[in-house]
Amino acid sequence: MSQVSMVYLAEGYVIANDVCNKRCYLMVHQVKRLQSPCCAIVNHDATTLPNIRIGEGIKDFVQYDRVLCDVPCSGDGTLRKNVDIWSRWNANIGPNLHKVQMKILKRGLELLAVGGRLVYSTCSLNPVENEAIIASMMEKCKGCIELIDVSSQLPNLKYNNGLSSWKKMELMSNLEETRNKGYSHFEGSMFPPDNARDFNLERCARVPRSYRVSNRVISLWCCESSVACHDALSPPDLGDVCVSLLGGRFKQWIVSVWSQKPVRVLFAVLRPISSKVSPRRDRPSENSTERVKTPNALLFPLPDKALTESQPLKA
């Protein structure tokens, strides 16, 4: 089967996101080689990843069947290959990332379709970045999600079970004790909840280095009940941001991806073009002329036709 006919049969699409502009360029470069019409790369803060609207209704936005949250982490599972981590590492890195990890996971769950699956993964072994995040989110989701036991689906995967109890910084085992010792930035969600056993945290997979990858902690989730995580988590209304972000050409382009019809060129890095989106460090300043040029400059050559109608790829 030729590559082109495989493209015709392709169902679904992948939207990959990274807040780092350079990494997005790298991804565009790699993905372009696949010549697949089913990939889009977006350059956005995952904690506020916009909804992609597919209709005018309040809930008419794309819900994803599969979500992978490979979140930023302290990377202490990569100590063997990244020797610089030995000098950079300190006990605050994990707790400092805890909040953003939680927010990325929350956004991922908000975008997950009912019955969909989400994988949360880090290359850290620190429970504050792993089981603590999961236990806390399971509590917030009020029974909408469950951890999937992958042992039967991946019988050859060797891993250790997730933890149901852990201590933060050796001597401290609860928030009150920590606060009393002056660690005011510690959150209650970093400690094991009393009902940790109810969440089946042992189903998290602590994958060892023997797989020639870094130590990883992976959790597979299923959005189980008929109530979407989106409703349980009562997310902020990001609809406006979405419409302005994907307004005009971008919106049309992305909707054609949603409709699953191949279009000619689909590799693009989308950037916020609205002032509503808060500036980031790697984004040009408000007054910079670069800012005006950026969205088109980052878009791979896209024939005008592809913007107005979905075009099948020609052999």
Ligand SMILES: C[S@@+](CC[C@H](N)C(=O)[O-])C[C@H]1O[C@@H](n2cnc3c(N)ncnc32)[C@H](O)[C@@H]1O
């Ligand atoms: C563990 S790495 C993921 C690596 C990626 N899965 C890969 O295989 O190349 C975490 C990534 O998260 C990105 N990141 C950090 N904070 C983010 C945020 N708020 N929103 C989106 N991406 C973020 C970093 O730029 C980094 O590339």
